[in-house]
Amino acid sequence: MEDRYKISDPQVLKVVAHPLRARMLGLLRSEGPATASELGRRVGESSGSTSYHLRELFKNGFIEEDPERRDGRERRWRARHRYTSWNSRELADTPEGRETVKAMRLLQAGLLARMAEDFDEAEWSPAWVEAAGLSDHLFELTPEALREFAARTEELLEELAARDAGAPDARQVHLWVGGFPRVSDR
Template sequence: MEEQFKISDPQVLKAVAHPLRVRLLGLLRTDGPATASELARKVGESSGSTSYHLRELFKYGFIEEDPERRDGRERRWRPCHRYTSWDAVELSATAEGREAVKIIHLRQAEMVRRMLEEFDVAEWSRDWVDTAGMSDHIVSLPPAGLREFNQKAKELLHDLAAKYAGDPEARQVIAWHGAVPRSTEEEL
């Protein structure tokens, strides 16, 4: 599996930004290969619907058939890449690109909301409840400072994943970080 799929075409970004496609791709990346029927049960959709959206993900190069694990008549799908990226500046050069970037950002926010809704503190130990969640920090930074924060956050997360690989208490964790500049009243 390749590390990343870098999107430069707004149509491709819009294709993956469909709410069900985002979920299906995320499940294949986190839970591993699956059939349309297996995914349909997980997301509460018909297998016809998941099958259609999986074919769309395949058409745009996000997933592939898993040749190592056939499941009778039904295709078993796997992701082609660990994650998807895009250059927001490059895509924002056109109205279509700006729309695609906006849509994918909103889908990402929806995914964060869904994950927080699914996190039931009654199901987790005190240590997990104490460390999970979100916080917000309002600071003043120039673009270079925010770029440095993003890079250091990514490096720290990779370092910690390597440090705790194999730890019996380790669980799959979805970590988010995001930041956008806030307009002041004078700028509005």
């Protein structure tokens, strides 16, 4: 699996801004290859619906057939990239791009809310309960400093993931890094 899919076309980003497609792509990334039927059961949709959305993800380079795990009757799909990225400034040059970037931002915020809601402290060890959570910071930064924060955070996460690969208590962890200037600062 490649590391990153960098999108520069708002039409391609719009494909994955669809909530069901984003969810299916996320499942292929986190749980591995699956058929349309398997994904349909997982997301509560018909295999016809998931097949359609898988074809759209395939046409736009997000997924591929899994050559290692073939099913006699159905195609098995896998994610091509570990994650998707885009440059919001580049995409925001057009009204369509701005609309798509906003849709993705709201989709991501909704996923964050769902993850926070689904986390049940009673189901996790004290170590995980203490480590998990959200924090809210307010600092004065320049755009350059915010970009540096995001880049250094990504570097640190790569280092920590490599160090913890294969550790018996390691789990997949959803992480969000974001920063927006306060609206009142316009």
